[in-house]
Amino acid sequence: MxxxxxxxxxxxxxxxxxxxVVRTTISVGVGINYGQIANNLPSPSRVAVLLQSLSISRVKLYDADQNVLRAFSNSNVEFIVGVGNEHVPNMTDPTKAQAWVKQHVLPHLPQTKITCITVGNEVLSGNDTQLISNLVPAMKTIYDVLVSLGLNNQVNVSTAHSLTILANSFPPSSGTFKQDLMQYMEPLIEFHSQTKSPFLINAYPYFAYKSNPSEVPLDYVLFRPNQGLVDPITNLNYDNMLYAQIDAAYSAIKAMGHTDIEVKISETGWPSKGDSDEVGATPENAGIYNSNILRRIEEKQGTPMKPSVPIDVFVFALFNEDLKPGPASERNYGLFYPDGNPVYDIGLHGYLPRMSYSSxxxxxxxxxxxxxxxxxxxxxxxxx
Incomplete structure (x- = not known):
């Protein structure tokens, strides 16, 4: 017996x-980038359980993965889906743009909440002139398709930018776009103004620190207590670099005659590991940066220039992605390992089923x- x-x-x-379940860590009100350049990630259905347990209700994809969108059906999670850079030229053709929307967006509505389509990623920072010239026409064409389908009030159209599109970023009140991009920025800004869509930026204070650690104070980029920097024109004090970057983008848009466009952070994060020359890429710094971001989101903080507009942030990224090219840091931005364990503790609580209960x-x-x-x-x- x-x-x-x-x-x-x-x-x-x-x-x-x-x-x-694998116990992990929790917070609310934050968006997350769900990249999938890896060969060891959990299935979308398991990820859906993890994100719901974390109370994360906004997800940004870099494509319009049908398996992911189906897995999150009836989950109340809002999605940003993307048109890859390689598809942007095709989106200038109304027939092809309509086919893309009908294939990748329409079948999932309203069960899966798709609220934005990003057309390309950091297009204006590249040197493909054909791609750059096709960006705004593609955005307009996709928007027209949404209008024809009666979806334009439900799904907006944008694109995400690297901050290298700025000619000046400090002081924030002197932010301007690069002169050689103005021919593209003018119609782009007009498009955002007319469609009431957000201006998205990928902002990484980590890059500034890595490039010049002896001159950029670590406390300033990690949101730790510091004296901050004062904008001599507005006399506003900035205690962190991310807010200064956001306000520099606002100033660049204002310099083009617009104050009616909201700037949102489509990517920001900090790597937990890097190569020997990647200064500051540690689990400790990554944990400090992201936990402070989450705290300020929960406090609904605004920037010095826009104190009444809470920052809107999508953290990069959900998982470490082992197939991403480039330096080691590129594969180590995740909050979680693919097995659902946290890379570092930032105080969130959730779980990832080891196997789909419905499988x-x-x-x-x-x-x-x-x-x-x-x-x-x-x-x-x-x-x-």
Whole structure:
């Protein structure tokens, strides 16, 4: 009897472990970038459980992955989906733009909440002149498709920019766009103004610190207490670089005659690991940066220039992505490892199922295990 009970306990533990959860860490009100350049990530259905347990209700994709969008059906999670740079030229064709929207967006509405389409990523920072010249026409064409489908009030159209599009970023009140980009910025800013869509920037204070650690104060880029820097024109004090970058973008837009466009952070983060020459890429710094970001989001803080407009941030990224090219830091921006364990503790709490509870494999495994338990128990009774 004792031997059987030990067997029963071991097998029952196996059943429990097959559907167990990995405890992680929690916060609310933050958006997350869900990149998938990896070969070891959990399935979208498991990710949906993780994000819901973390109370993360906004997700940004770099494509319009159908498996992800289906997995989040009826989840109340809002999605930004993307048109890859390689597809931007095709989106200038109304027929192709309509086909893309009907294939990648329309089938998922309203079950999955898609609120924005980003057309390309950091296009204006590249040197592909054809791609750059196609950007705004592609955005306009996709917007026209949304209008024709009656979706323009539900789904907006934008694109995400690297801060290298700025000619000046400090002091923030002197922010301007690069002169050679003005022919593209003017119609782009007009488009945002007319469609009431956000201006998205990918802002990484980490890059500034890595490039010049002896001159850029670590406390200033990590949101730790410091004296800050004063804008001599506005006399506003900035205690962190991210807010200065946001306000520099606002100033550049204002210099073009617009104050009616909201700037949002489509990416920001800090790597937990880097190559030997990547100064500051540590779990400690990454944890400090992201936990301070989460705290300020929860406090609904605005920047010195826009104190009444809470910062809107999508943290980069959900997982470490092992197939990303470039320096080691590129593969180590994740808040979580692919197994659902946190890379560092920033005080969030959630769980990632080890196996999908609805999967056929899981059901088969459970049936087999319990079948074996019943047979074992029956054998024990017959022998008793």
């Amino acid at each position: 004792a031997k059987f009970l030990l067997q029963f306990r071991a097998l029952f533990l196996l059943v429990l472990l097959s559907g167990s 056929a494999a899981y059901k088969t495994q459970v049936v087999h295990i319990f079948g074996f338990l019943i047979i074992s128990f029956t054998t024990f009774l017959l022998q008793a």
